[in-house]
Amino acid sequence: MRDWAELEETCRKIRRDILVMLAEAGSGHPGGSLSAVEILVALYWNILRDNPVEPEWEDRDYFVLSKGHACPVLYAVLAARGYFDRNELWTLRKLDSMLQGHPHRIDTPGVEFSTGSLGQGLGLASGVAMAMKRLGKPNQVYCLMGDGEQNEGSIWEAGMTAAHYDLDNLCGVVDRNYLMIDGNTEDVMALDPLDEKWRAFGWNVIKVDGNDLKQMTYAYERALLEKGRPTMIIAGTVKGRGVSYMENLAGWHGKAPAKGEQVQQALTDLGFQAPWEEYKEHKFDWVA
Amino acid sequence: MPGVCKEAKLVKDTESPEKVPGRDGYGHGLLKVCENDRRVVVCEADLADSTRSGWVRDKYPDRFFDFGISEQDMVAQAGGMARAGLVPFVSTFGIFITGRAWDQLRTSICYGELNVKFGASHCGISVGPDGATHQTLEDVPLTRVLPNMTVVVPCDAVEVEKAVVWAAGHVGPVYIRFGRAAEAVITTEETPFEVGRTEVFRDGDDVSLVACGSMVYESFLAAEELSAEGVEARVINCHTIKPLDVDTLETAARECGAIVTAEEGQVYGGLGGAVAEVLSQRCPVPMRIVGVPDVFGESGAPGELLAKYGLTAGNIAAKARELL
Secondary structure: OOHHHHHHHHHHHHHHHHHHHHHHHHOHHHHHOOOOOOHHHHHHHHHHHOOOOOOOOOOEEEEHHHHHHHHHHHHHHHHHOOOOOOOHHHHOOOOOOOOOOOOOOOOOOOOOOOOOOOOOOOHHHHHHHHHHHHHHOOOOOOEEEEOOOHHHHHHHHHHHHHHHHHOOOOOEEEEEOOOOOOOHHHHHHHOOOOOHHHHHHEEEEEEEEEHHHHHHHHHHHHHHHOOOOOOEEEOOOOOOOOOOOOOOOOOOOOOOOOOHHHHHHHHHHHHHOHHHHHHHOOOOOOOO | OOOOOOOOEEEOOOOOOOOHHHHHHHHHHHHHHHHHHHOOEEEEOOOHHHHHHHHHHHOOHHHEOOOOEEEEHHHHHHHHHHHOEEEEEEEEEEHHHHHOHHHHHHHHHHHOOOOEEEEOOOOOOHHOOHHHHHHHHHHHHHOOOOOOOOEEOOHHHHHHHHHHHHHHHOOOOOOEEEOEEEEOOOOOOOOOOOOOOOEEOOOOOOEEEEEEEOHHHHHHHHHHHHHHOOOOOEEEEEEEEEOOHHHHHHHHHHHOOOOOEEEEEEOOOOHHHHHHHHHHHOOOOEEEEEEEEOOOOOOOEEEEEEHOOOOHHHHHHHHHHHHH
């Protein structure tokens, strides 16, 4: 039986770690990291076959963070799962850190590809899925993209390929928070009807509340049952979810919360009371 | 031909050699590596017959993947396949790998250190009647500037095949460029070939002709022309642009005192640029760079185009004379 209450609590702690990590780093991308927390927690805690102490395990499922700028949520999840020491989180973006500003597979266990240049992740993920088919292996491949990222033509090329090659071992997720750097996606470069577009490209499409752990989990499980075509989960989310002054605002795409009062307020919103720096000194489960 | 190095084990008749397209060497190489290495797969972007990747499609259909006309996707997909343990050979025209898919090449493949090989066909001006849009002249500058990339420009079809075999066994991105037109085959199976090492094909101390690809044979003819005037030119087959064999080049500079480079590509940033960078720092000598002079190509027969744009033995010899 899944303990949904505990998983909600995990999401709360992941959000905390994202904020502390970014405040310490002084730069980075809070909005799109916070919107994707349930997407990753549902996947890593309920669905993904992996082995934190053997990241290259040949029977593992693959996760590709195509929206690489959201790496704070990935790093927080990987640390919580035991891929590397929690203390590394506080070195994000600093010189010689194993946690680069955008994911780098050479430096960080659990990172499959060096993403950050938008539009490449779905092709990379699809390539893994094609290899799994060729090798007759049952490994599943997951790819999280942004919605602004859907502007990139290379994504649609990968979409065509995955449908053409019947890659039912591939599941994409669009973090549909309706915001990009220059504003609302529909004002900058309209995407809707996004679900119809993916359906037209031959994918099985599921629309859910992307900040709902149960809905995300059921969506992933439904994707596993789909035969003959890949699945795209359009996850409706709130950019900056959990932080009162960030939610649904474009300005928090790439601006880290400032050390001190600003990050402290964010932690208060999440229900954390201790001075923000103290969270660096304690384990993941410390919730003061 | 007099002066040819015995160690190079070149064909007996370098006067009128057989002519084979470089892309045929690619096709033969692909068949060989598919046969010997179960990890190898071949990726294509709707040009299977042109690049000869179609030979794999016909013989090993389960090793062949066509992505249609989407080169950015093909490069990314190959990256994913490599991550999963396959050894993909990406085939298309040079301009589409290095032009259209350059971001994927740079960030996913080279920065991400993914084990993908690139067979870039239809490089150089000898593509012919298709014209400038398809004549890849910029690919060597675009690839050699990427960290973790190996860049090979084999001198003939036999050498292309060797490069493909080498690439399959090497861990890391490899870019191999070759042409569409039938070109002189001067090497044999026994000719030494080691990526990262240049070969001296002809001895001479008056000037060094450092060439790659189809221009190696032209340099031979230039050397013959110069020899009749009492000038003995060293001919160097510089097939690996990256990593450059700096020692052989420095030796050539010291011993000859003059260098002419020749390539079927732009004069800026290719083999000429690479050699100039190295020698200006180690052993500056007067140089001339033979290539396409910062213009786009055009439609024409391969031979006509090579002549019009100065990619000929005559021009190489003329440039050498300027240095003497």
